Amino acid sequence: MLLLAVSLIGSMPFNTKAQGEGEIVFVIPIEKEVEKGLHAFLSRGIADAREAGADTIVFQIDTPGGLVDAAGNIAKLLDSTEIETVAFVDNRALSAGAFIALHADEIYMVPNGTMGAAAVIDQAGNSADEKAQSYWLAAMRSAAETSGRNPQYALAMADKDVDLPEVGAAKGELLTLDARTAESIEYSEGTVSNMDELLKEIGLEDAEVISVEETFAEKLARFITNPVVVPILLSLASLGLVIELYSPGFGVAGSIGLASLLLFFYGHLVAGLAGYETLILFVIGVGLIVAEFFLPGGIAGILGLGAIIGSILMAGGDVVAMGTSLLIAMAVAIIAMVVFVKVFGKKMKLFNKIILKDSTSTEGGYVSNVNRxxxxxxxxxxxxxxxxxxxxxxxxxxxxxxxxxxxxxxxxxxxxxxxxxxxxxxxxxx
Missing domain, CATH: 2.40.50.140 (Nucleic acid-binding proteins)
Structure with a gap:
C-alpha cells in the first residue's frame, strides 16, 4: 500500500503553464539500460509535459542500449507526441539508445559523446537470427528517413556489411559516431557542453525548465522488469515455497517466496506491462490449487497450475523471455525438492493435517482378530x-x-x- 501511494504521488500531473508564463521545457532522462520499465516512466513524463503545456521535451540520453522491443515502444511514444522533442546525447546513445535518438526531432551531443553500435544480439551475446536482423535494419532505416537523415549511416550502425570507411566504419565494423562526425554528416544539429548551452542553442535559455525524476515506484519497477532480475525473482519465489512445503508452520522461506511473487506482479503492474486481470488470474489459480486438496479428480489442480503459468506469461509481455524465466524457476524448484528428499531425507509438512497417517499395524497393537x-x-x-x-x-x-x-x-x-x-x-x- 505504501509503494502504491508513492507511485500515485509520483505520477500526479504538473500544471505549471496555468500558474506561470513563458515557455516551458521538460527534461526527461533516459539512463541505464533500455527496458520495458523505462517506457512507463517516459510515458508518464510526456503526459506531464502535455498537461503542463510544455513547448519542448529534452531527452537527456546516457544509455548502453537494451531491449529491441522496449526501444520500439519508446520510439512509437516519441513519434506520437505533438511536442517538439530534442535528444541530448550526454555521453553515449548506443544500440537501442541510438534508435531512440533518431526518433527525436533534433539531436545534440556533448563533445565526447558517442552514438551508434546498434547491432542486434541475443541474451547469450551472439548475433540475432536473420529475421530479427532484417526487422531491426528496416527499423533503423525508417527512423533515419523519417527524421530526414541519410539512412546509410543508420544501417552502418546496425550492419557490419555496410562499407563506409570515410566515417570510420569499414566493412566488418559497426559505425559509432563521435560528436564531430555526427555533426558533419548532419546526424546531429550541434555540439554543446551542457544543458545550459543546449537551451541557449535552441533559443530556450529563458524558458522554465522542469526536470522529471523517476519516482521510487518507477525505479523499483525498472529494476524488477529487468530481464536478468525476472528469472531471479521467480526462482526465489519457487525456492521459497518449496522449502516451506518441507518446513513446519509458515516461516521465512514462505515469506520470501510470497514477497518475490508480489514484487514480480507489482513491478510489471507499475511498468504498465500487466493489468489487474493478470493478478486476478493468478489469485484464481492459487484458489483452484487449494481447492484441489479437498476435491477429487485432479482437474482443479491442473486448471489452477495453468492459470498461474498463464498469469505470469501475460504479465511479462514477451512470452518467450517469460517462458524461459519460468523454466529456470521450475528447474530450481525441482532440484530443491530432489535435494530435500534424497539428501536431507525431508518429508512434506504441509499435508500433515489433511493426510490420515494412522495405521492399524500389529506393532501398534491392532489385529484383525484375537490370536488364541x-x-x-x-x-x-x-x-x-x-x-x-x-x-x-x-x-x-x-x-x-x-x-x-x-x-x-x-x-x-x-x-x-x-x-x-x-x-x-x-x-x-x-
Missing part, C-alpha cells in the same frame, strides 16, 4: 468331518478349524498344532 495361542496343544473332537475345514469341539466350545493335511472324519480325536489369527490347524490323534 492358548489353544495350541489342546485336544478335542471333530464335530463335523474336516475336508479340510470344519468344526471341532474343545471343552464344549465349537471352533472352526482346518486339518493339517488330509481328510479327518466325524467324532475323531484331534490336537491343535497351530493358530494363525482366525485359522486353527488341527492334527488327528492316532
Amino acid at each position: 495361542l492358548e489353544l495350541i496343544g489342546a485336544t478335542g473332537v471333530t464335530k463335523t468331518a474336516l475336508r479340510p475345514s470344519g468344526t471341532i469341539v474343545i471343552e464344549d466350545e465349537r471352533i472352526d478349524a482346518v486339518s493339517e493335511g488330509g481328510f479327518i472324519g466325524q467324532n475323531k480325536p484331534v490336537r491343535v498344532v497351530k493358530v494363525e489369527g482366525s485359522r486353527t490347524v488341527v492334527r488327528e490323534i492316532e
Whole structure:
C-alpha cells in the first residue's frame, strides 16, 4: 500500500503553464539500460509535459542500449507526441539508445559523446537470427528517413556489411559516431557542453525548465522488469515455497517466496506491462490449487497450475523471455525438492493435517482378530468331518478349524498344532 501511494504521488500531473508564463521545457532522462520499465516512466513524463503545456521535451540520453522491443515502444511514444522533442546525447546513445535518438526531432551531443553500435544480439551475446536482423535494419532505416537523415549511416550502425570507411566504419565494423562526425554528416544539429548551452542553442535559455525524476515506484519497477532480475525473482519465489512445503508452520522461506511473487506482479503492474486481470488470474489459480486438496479428480489442480503459468506469461509481455524465466524457476524448484528428499531425507509438512497417517499395524497393537495361542496343544473332537475345514469341539466350545493335511472324519480325536489369527490347524490323534 505504501509503494502504491508513492507511485500515485509520483505520477500526479504538473500544471505549471496555468500558474506561470513563458515557455516551458521538460527534461526527461533516459539512463541505464533500455527496458520495458523505462517506457512507463517516459510515458508518464510526456503526459506531464502535455498537461503542463510544455513547448519542448529534452531527452537527456546516457544509455548502453537494451531491449529491441522496449526501444520500439519508446520510439512509437516519441513519434506520437505533438511536442517538439530534442535528444541530448550526454555521453553515449548506443544500440537501442541510438534508435531512440533518431526518433527525436533534433539531436545534440556533448563533445565526447558517442552514438551508434546498434547491432542486434541475443541474451547469450551472439548475433540475432536473420529475421530479427532484417526487422531491426528496416527499423533503423525508417527512423533515419523519417527524421530526414541519410539512412546509410543508420544501417552502418546496425550492419557490419555496410562499407563506409570515410566515417570510420569499414566493412566488418559497426559505425559509432563521435560528436564531430555526427555533426558533419548532419546526424546531429550541434555540439554543446551542457544543458545550459543546449537551451541557449535552441533559443530556450529563458524558458522554465522542469526536470522529471523517476519516482521510487518507477525505479523499483525498472529494476524488477529487468530481464536478468525476472528469472531471479521467480526462482526465489519457487525456492521459497518449496522449502516451506518441507518446513513446519509458515516461516521465512514462505515469506520470501510470497514477497518475490508480489514484487514480480507489482513491478510489471507499475511498468504498465500487466493489468489487474493478470493478478486476478493468478489469485484464481492459487484458489483452484487449494481447492484441489479437498476435491477429487485432479482437474482443479491442473486448471489452477495453468492459470498461474498463464498469469505470469501475460504479465511479462514477451512470452518467450517469460517462458524461459519460468523454466529456470521450475528447474530450481525441482532440484530443491530432489535435494530435500534424497539428501536431507525431508518429508512434506504441509499435508500433515489433511493426510490420515494412522495405521492399524500389529506393532501398534491392532489385529484383525484375537490370536488364541492358548489353544495350541489342546485336544478335542471333530464335530463335523474336516475336508479340510470344519468344526471341532474343545471343552464344549465349537471352533472352526482346518486339518493339517488330509481328510479327518466325524467324532475323531484331534490336537491343535497351530493358530494363525482366525485359522486353527488341527492334527488327528492316532
